[in-house]
Amino acid sequence: MDYRAQIGIRFITRRKGSLIAASLAVAIAILVVQVNSVIFQGLYDAIVRDQINYRFGHVYITREEDFITKSDFVLVNWLERIPYVQAAAPRIDSSASINATIDGKIIRDYSVPVIGVDPVLDREASTMAQTVGDGQYVSYRNSVVLGAIVDRDLGGPQVGDTIKLKFKDQHGNDVLRRLTVVGITSTAGSVGLDNSIIMNIDTLREIIDRPHQTQSIIVRLNDPTKDQDVKDLFLAAFPSNADKFKAQTIEESAETTLRGFRSGIALINLVGYFGMMSSAFAVVTIQMMQVTSKTRDIGVMRAIGSKRKDVLLVFIFQGMVIGAIGAGLGTAMGVAYTAYAKETHMTFQGSLPLEVKYNWTSIIQTDIMAFVLAIVASIYPAYKATKLEPVEAMRVG
Amino acid sequence: MADYVLEVKNVDKVYGHGETEVYALRNLSFSVKRGEFMLIVGSSGSGKSTLLNMIGLLDRPTRGKVIIDGVDTSDLNDNELSTFRNSKLGFIFQFSNLLSDLTVLENVTLPRKIQGTVHNSAEEARTLLKTVGLETQMNKFANQISGGQAQRVAITRALINKPSIVLADEPTGNLDSISAETTVQLLKSLNRKLYQTFIIVTHDRHQFGDVDKVVTIKDGRILKEEVEAKMQ
Ligand SMILES: Nc1ncnc2c1ncn2[C@@H]1O[C@H](COP(=O)(O)OP(=O)(O)O)[C@@H](O)[C@H]1O
Numbered sequence: 001m002d003y004r005a006q007i008g009i010r011f012i013t014r015r016k017g018s019l020i021a022a023s024l025a026v027a028i029a030i031l032v033v034q035v036n037s038v039i040f041q042g043l044y045d046a047i048v049r050d051q052i053n054y055r056f057g058h059v060y061i062t063r064e065e066d067f068i069t070k071s072d073f074v075l076v077n078w079l080e081r082i083p084y085v086q087a088a089a090p091r092i093d094s095s096a097s098i099n100a101t102i103d104g105k106i107i108r109d110y111s112v113p114v115i116g117v118d119p120v121l122d123r124e125a126s127t128m129a130q131t132v133g134d135g136q137y138v139s140y141r142n143s144v145v146l147g148a149i150v151d152r153d154l155g156g157p158q159v160g161d162t163i164k165l166k167f168k169d170q171h172g173n174d175v176l177r178r179l180t181v182v183g184i185t186s187t188a189g190s191v192g193l194d195n196s197i198i199m200n201i202d203t204l205r206e207i208i209d210r211p212h213q214t215q216s217i218i219v220r221l222n223d224p225t226k227d228q229d230v231k232d233l234f235l236a237a238f239p240s241n242a243d244k245f246k247a248q249t250i251e252e253s254a255e256t257t258l259r260g261f262r263s264g265i266a267l268i269n270l271v272g273y274f275g276m277m278s279s280a281f282a283v284v285t286i287q288m289m290q291v292t293s294k295t296r297d298i299g300v301m302r303a304i305g306s307k308r309k310d311v312l313l314v315f316i317f318q319g320m321v322i323g324a325i326g327a328g329l330g331t332a333m334g335v336a337y338t339a340y341a342k343e344t345h346m347t348f349q350g351s352l353p354l355e356v357k358y359n360w361t362s363i364i365q366t367d368i369m370a371f372v373l374a375i376v377a378s379i380y381p382a383y384k385a386t387k388l389e390p391v392e393a394m395r396v397g
Numbered sequence: 398m399a400d401y402v403l404e405v406k407n408v409d410k411v412y413g414h415g416e417t418e419v420y421a422l423r424n425l426s427f428s429v430k431r432g433e434f435m436l437i438v439g440s441s442g443s444g445k446s447t448l449l450n451m452i453g454l455l456d457r458p459t460r461g462k463v464i465i466d467g468v469d470t471s472d473l474n475d476n477e478l479s480t481f482r483n484s485k486l487g488f489i490f491q492f493s494n495l496l497s498d499l500t501v502l503e504n505v506t507l508p509r510k511i512q513g514t515v516h517n518s519a520e521e522a523r524t525l526l527k528t529v530g531l532e533t534q535m536n537k538f539a540n541q542i543s544g545g546q547a548q549r550v551a552i553t554r555a556l557i558n559k560p561s562i563v564l565a566d567e568p569t570g571n572l573d574s575i576s577a578e579t580t581v582q583l584l585k586s587l588n589r590k591l592y593q594t595f596i597i598v599t600h601d602r603h604q605f606g607d608v609d610k611v612v613t614i615k616d617g618r619i620l621k622e623e624v625e626a627k628m629q
Pocket residue numbers: 412413419420421439440441442443444445446447448
């Protein structure tokens with residue numbers, strides 16, 4: 001082995017305290033980045049996942065400022081012929097007022113989102129049906145699934161009970177309807193189904209007086225990477241100058257929700273990088289101590305013929321040892337944390353299950369960065385060491 | 398012309414500037430022949446170590462020249478000085494001067510590694526360590542052996558590159574009298590056997606008995622230069 005590498009490795013590995021302190025500093029910086037990534041990237045991915053599953057699909061088709069008047073049957077059939085498309089389903093988003101009651105007394109009157117779904121198609125295109133804990137999904141006309149919070153506010157009607165809701169049709173007239181509760185959904189998640197009511201799209205069309213109209217079509221893909229292709233295919237087949245269709249990938253449709261998170265993640269990453277900087281300072285300090293404690297050894301090396309650049313290399317190799325052990329330790333801790341998060345189905349604030357992934361690219365990137373940082377942090381102490389003169393070997397004591 | 402391995406010519410060494418200026422060496426000149434065993438003696442603070450630093454090229458004189466093997470070392474740059482020290486000089490210091498993070502064997506072969514001539518170095522180091530009676534201690538770390546043993550290891554390290562001059566600053570200064578005596582005998586016998594020049598700083602010349610040359614220093618100047626010095 002190169003003697004400078006050998007001496008560098010010995011200097012640091014035979015000083016357990018310095019080695020542990022320096023590599024822990026590096027490891028903890030990596031861990032911070034990893035934990036941030038698990039939680040915040042996990043949260044971001046979880047939101048994307050829920051937005052796809054419940055709200056937008058992979059591709060979301062609407063019409064500029066109006067309802068779609070073309071037959072949803074035709075559009076869904078056309079879409080489902082594309083090989084990447086797993087399913088498509090029409091939706092209408094509306095709202096209704098409910099009378100919140102406690103112990104049979106009405107306390108307030110407020111508006112809740114109502115989602116109109118096709119009872120058959122929606123089971124394929126979204127996972128909303130699977131969120132029904134009690135009862136079943138929307139089926140026949142006049143059947144509704146209540147979000148858990150809505151159900152509570154309505155005084156806790158059970159499956160089979162009838163409730164009364166007040167809608168507004170497209171002309172602004174109030175429409176009162178009796179509907180039958182067939183299920184209650186309590187979802188974890190970021191889309192707030194707990195606050196919503198899900199009902200048969202045809203019933204909703206009739207209530208708001210928009211027969212055969214559709215607000216949006218959600219498209220689920222079997223290959224999510226093909227969202228842009230599907231969007232392009234659709235817009236080519238139904239040019240926007242004719243129908244004024246708008247097709248959006250999930251990145252576009254969920255943009256408002258995701259934008260805030262993206263800047264949040266950027267900020268959190270910044271925190272991680274500050275952590276890295278402080279661990280770099282720890283490495284500088286520990287390396288300076290190493291140089292001080294090895295002053296005589298450096299003098300002896302110089303006296304018996306080592307050049308300044310050899311002394312530099314000794315401390316650079318020390319930095320590499322610190323970086324390598326720190327990166328190894330940090331990765332081990334980071335991966336262990338990720339595994340723990342995955343195993344325990346970690347949730348955000350107890351409700352939103354994080355989408356935990358092993359992001360090897362990011363792990364390797366962080367490792368390389370930490371390794372390089374440990375070396376960079378060693379440059380100044382190593383340079384200081386080269387300034388020591390051979391006479392240091394003669395120093396008394 | 399005699400075969401001088403070392404020529405010191407009009408060397409001054411001044412520490413500090415202006416008010417704090419100290420002349421550690423003042424207009425010092427002498428020469429040493431190849432194979433001589435020479436002592437530099439003098440009281441504490443007289444400038445012995447400073448002189449050894451100049452001869453050992455660990456520091457540069459303020460004025461004057463140090464010529465080793467015919468090479469004027471004042472012409473050499475920092476890297477050339479390192480290479481020169483590595484191949485021409487062997488050092489033995491007063492205080493433990495082994496790297497404590499290396500084993501005895503690794504310490505001895507270090508000058509060869511620095512030189513880049515590692516071939517056979519382990520075998521040669523073993524042979525040398527056997528000469529000084531340390532073949533059983535080779536794989537111990539340098540901080541696990543006694544002071545006397547460490548000094549003998551330092552001697553073998555000083556010899557491994559077959560230097561022209563072996564320099565020692567108070568090599569027995571830190572040892573008990575028995576270890577000191579062993580070290581002195583070892584140095585003298587190596588000098589006879591290897592025909593290498595030994596320059597040794599000591600404040601106790603009697604310890605060394607008869608030597609080829611003694612230079613006595615006082616206040617940075619040569620007080621006395623004796624050849625074929627017998628023990629009084
Ligand atoms: N690095 C230095 N800076 C200033 N003065 C020094 C330095 N080294 C030695 N001296 C001075 O030079 C003189 C000679 O010192 P030194 O060579 O160590 O003497 P010796 O080895 O004979 O005891 C002393 O007065 C000492 O104080």
